[in-house]
Amino acid sequence: MILIHLRFLLPLFLTVLLNPVIESLASQPKNKPVSSPLLSGIEQVTKDLNNSKVFNPKTCPTYINNTTDYLFLQPADHFLPKAPEEIEYFKAHGTELIKKIFLIRVKLRELLQEYDKNNELSNECVLKMREGTQYARFTEEYLLEWLVHEKVVAFKDAPILGGDEPFVLRNPKFSELKLQAGDVMLIRGVSFVSAMIARIGDEEGNFSHMAIVAEDGQGGLHVVESLIQYGVIVTPLEKWRQAHDSRVALFRHPDMELSHRAARIAYDWSLTHPDYDFAMDDSNYDKVFCAEVIRYAYDKASNGALIVPKFRSHVSKFKGGPYPKSLGVTKDTLFTPYDIEVDPRFDFVAEGKYYPALRQVRMQDSILQSIYSWMIEKNYTFYGSASVTAQSYAGKAIRYLGFMKEDFPTYMPIETMQSVIQFQTIAELLEANLYAKEDAYYKAHGYLPSFQEMMVANDAYRREDCLHYQKKESSKFHSIFRGSSCN
Structure with a gap:
């Protein structure tokens, strides 16, 4: 299914359901401090995602699709606090609300992994998981911007993934947020080329770049990535963390031995400086685009047993026109950076926003x-x-x-x-x-x-x-x- 209409209306993923759910919310006790579509929706969706009778491999596509269809029709102010008591509640609990929305994303990711493990994960569910994750992320950012504009929270510059809540959020499955060898970082740059890449696939995404935490022979950590300007390069980790990318999401393979091998392979490979691959063709490693670095590292580290990604993006929406061939892309499928978001073999650790x-x-x-x-x-x-x-x-x-x-x-x-x-x-x-x-x-x-x-x-x-x-x-x-x- 092509998502070219990009139905993720910025105001808010999974905050209100269709009529059956709205009726359910109306019947709930009235003893809450305030009543708003956002608060009720977060509670209801969290409850539904933990109820396999409501949300399961079969209902996954319909559940998410019905929600996003509904949201697409709502005006921008539909979910914003309006009454004085709502505004005060949002100011007092804004960071908590952002974290709850983030946990919806974490739960979606866990369900993706569970369904895949049980061989119950359909392509339709994967597609809608992508869409649901995008809605949730934009919901967090919309609320975050409101909190900043209302001077409830203040942004403080910090190294990548080193800031405070709600600008950096961590999956509670992980006791601390510390970058490790083999970690994969999903990144959104701040150029129009980044936006071109983030939107190039039929599925579309919020990210445009990838990098891996590599390890040298002395245990030092670096970041290896492929940039248009240089091809594959290596940068000391702490120096790299001083950059100002708008979003960075952290993913980790649970096999730490495999991750360390991938980290060493990535570092050694970076020293050969392969050129950038404008065709985004990952069928060989003669030239390399950003996502291909991660593919190469885990391919070689696993002796071909782990080929990333598990679910590729498609490029059919341009209907055979001159673009993206004019960019150099000729394949029908691509490893777009945001494909890692629906690769169940990696855990979602954290996400930071500049x-x-x-x-x-x-x-x-x-x-x-x-x-x-x-x-x-x-x-x-x-x-x-x-x-x-x-x-x-x-x-x-x-x-x-x-x-x-x-x-x-x-x-x-x-x-x-x-x-x-x-x-x-x-x-x-x-x-x-x-x-x-x-x-x-x-x-x-x-x-x-x-x-x-x-x-x-x-x-x-x-x-x-x-x-x-x-x-x-x-x-x-x-x-x-x-x-x-x-x-």
Whole structure:
């Protein structure tokens, strides 16, 4: 099933169920300090996930789908506290509520592992587990932003996965949060290329990058990853933790001996510096993209017994169009970084958020989601641009002279460079529009717009620009990116 409509409305995963559940909530005792869809929903979903008669391998797809279908139709303010007693309760218990939503994600992950162990895990359930996890994550972030704006909590800069609650949350199964050899980190970067990767698969996700905690011969810990600019590189762990990635989720294989072997193999391999694999082809290890580092390490450490991921993403939503071939991707399935979220062989340990970047990546996700949907549903495509072509060839030439190494490697295909520049040109225009819209929205409402509302704003901007182009007036981007009509 293609999730191109991205129904994860920012306000809140699994907070309200369809009519049968709503009726059930109405019959509950009235002795709670406040009544709100969020509070009731958290309690009901937590109860349901622990009741195998309600949530089980057979009901999994329908249960999650019905919930997200319902939520998709709700306005942005549907779940926000409104009455004074609600607002006060949310301020007093906001961190606790975020943790409870996080535990819903933890429970979904545990059920995924249980169903897989019992050979009861269907592809439909895996797909909906992905969707459910996304709703829950955005729910936490939406509530987190509200708490920050209300000055209930304050963000303090800290090393990756080293901050305080509610910015860093740990699975209670683990007594402490300490990075270990072989740990796999799922990361969301802060560039438009990151958003392109996070949305490239039919299934879509909240992450764009992966890395592994590697170990040298003296027991020192490092991070090995493959970056577009450099290929495979190694960085001392504590230096790497000073970065500011918007989200980092930590996964761990329970076999510590295997994890240590994978960590050593990753470190030794990083010293050979394989080039980046723009095709995202993990069928061989000649060139390597980020997720392929983890595949290689555990493949070699297990002598081929553990091939990551267990469930791959698909790339069919573009219907054979020029993209993502223009990016270099030609395979029908991919190991996208967020596939690790539904790989039951790894435990989910913790997740951290760099709050100052959340707004930006949320907008980037909505922008790339809009661009992709226009390509698929409205037949939008890129047209030749002398400016883009000139930028691409100039960038290639300058890189060969030793400049711009932070942006482009010398071996980056010119077609890939053109595709990235084309997307970034459109995305930056949409981002500037969204920043202005978000500021105005917050001043008018006192809270931030939902993901869906941002996509509505993107589409309004597209239609307006399209009409300018049709009238032969000055347009922002339709001269290089357009469809057959403005509808």
